[in-house]
Amino acid sequence: MKVTHTMENGIEIEDYVISKRFFRDRQKFNFGNMFGIRSKTIKELQAKIRNGQLTTVPLEKCHICGGRRFSRIAAYDRYGFSVDQLLCRNCALVQTTPNFDSESMSCFYSNYYRSLQEGLEEEKGFSRRFKRQVRNGRKVFKRLSGHLKNVEECKLIEVGCGGGGIVSVFADHGYSIVGYDTDNTYLKYGVDKYELPLINSLAPEQPEVLYDAMILRHVLEHILDPKGFICGLKKMLRPDGLLYVEVPGLLAVNDGKYDFDLMKYFVIEHVSIFHLANLKSLFEKVGFEMVEGNEDIYAIFKLAPKATTPNKINTGVAESVLGELMIAEKRYVENKKSITEIEKSD
Numbered sequence: 019m020k021v022t023h024t025m026e027n028g029i030e031i032e033d034y035v036i037s038k039r040f041f042r043d044r045q046k047f048n049f050g051n052m053f054g055i056r057s058k059t060i061k062e063l064q065a066k067i068r069n070g071q072l073t074t075v076p077l078e079k080c081h082i083c084g085g086r087r088f089s090r091i092a093a094y095d096r097y098g099f100s101v102d103q104l105l106c107r108n109c110a111l112v113q114t115t116p117n118f119d120s121e122s123m124s125c126f127y128s129n130y131y132r133s134l135q136e137g138l139e140e141e142k143g144f145s146r147r148f149k150r151q152v153r154n155g156r157k158v159f160k161r162l163s164g165h166l167k168n169v170e171e172c173k174l175i176e177v178g179c180g181g182g183g184i185v186s187v188f189a190d191h192g193y194s195i196v197g198y199d200t201d202n203t204y205l206k207y208g209v210d211k212y213e214l215p216l217i218n219s220l221a222p223e224q225p226e227v228l229y230d231a232m233i234l235r236h237v238l239e240h241i242l243d244p245k246g247f248i249c250g251l252k253k254m255l256r257p258d259g260l261l262y263v264e265v266p267g268l269l270a271v272n273d274g275k276y277d278f279d280l281m282k283y284f285v286i287e288h289v290s291i292f293h294l295a296n297l298k299s300l301f302e303k304v305g306f307e308m309v310e311g312n313e314d315i316y317a318i319f320k321l322a323p324k325a326t327t328p329n330k331i332n333t334g335v336a337e338s339v340l341g342e343l344m345i346a347e348k349r350y351v352e353n354k355k356s357i358t359e360i361e362k363s364d
């Protein structure tokens with residue numbers, strides 16, 4: 019029998035067990051190095067959360083649809099942090115609770131984020147990260163450049179540019195592009211080493227120029243109020259401007275992303291995990307329409323010519339997404355079994 023819990027803040031949560039492993043502390047990030055810097059970072063963070071030096075806030079309502087009914091699909095993240103993963107019963111957005119409050123979040127990003135992600139000494143981590151950004155930048159360029167006007171006329175901006183690997187790809191093709199990020203250490207790496215036009219700040223609230231396109235790659239899943247955030251960014255675009263977005267796509271797990279391992283999506287700093295339909299619905303709510311996109315998620319949006327009513331979320335989407343996740347989990351188990359068999363026969 020399913021039991022629904024009503025939390026202090028009124029949200030309703032019912033456990034939905036895709037696999038028991040998502041409810042066990044033993045499940046830890048199992049690719050890459052779990053020793054050294056990463057393990058030290060995890061211990062430090064856990065201690066700071068325990069003793070209240072880092073403070074968290076519980077989810078109040080769904081970040082996209084405002085819904086207050088959820089299925090809890092996991093009780094830990096991939097590093098073993100005790101954070102719940104809740105799937106909205108209305109729009110199927112997966113959301114972490116609790117999240118760091120904004121002060122603790124900036125402490126987390128300045129002091130822990132990179133070592134948790136990379137598990138490497140800073141300098142080594144930067145050069146590896148930059149190379150990866152350039153590789154991803156080439157993909158972004160391939161998808162976006164066909165939609166852009168002449169190189170000479172086009173002004174671009176990347177929000178959350180890090181060290182500027184993506185900025186460098188567009189700059190090499192002759193585009194005028196600027197990058198913004200608040201991670202000054204990594205940003206400085208791009209400025210000092212590659213002389214990139216990067217600015218250590220949040221995106222300006224009152225922009226002096228309007229841009230033809232904005233790139234937002236692996237940013238939105240970290241934002242506490244995605245709707246408010248996109249509303250702010252919208253002011254920086256020309257009326258015919260484009261917004262290129264990439265986020266981890268929940269349903270890509272069925273195509274073999276992360277070796278079908280759903281657990282790898284669950285990370286303490288990911289506020290939201292989207293699938294294409296709810297990402298589209300989020301952008302429609304703030305006045306955009308989708309030009310193209312896929313489930314592994316990249317999507318290009320343009321400003322809608324006039325106010326449109328967002329498409330209704332299909333009823334039953336939560337059940338159908340949960341069904342997809344059950345299939346992915348079966349594939350994960352089969353995949354793991356066959357790997358073990360191959361290893362045994364070697």
Ligand SMILES: [Zn+2]
Nearest residue numbers: 080083106109
């Ligand atoms: Zn929702």
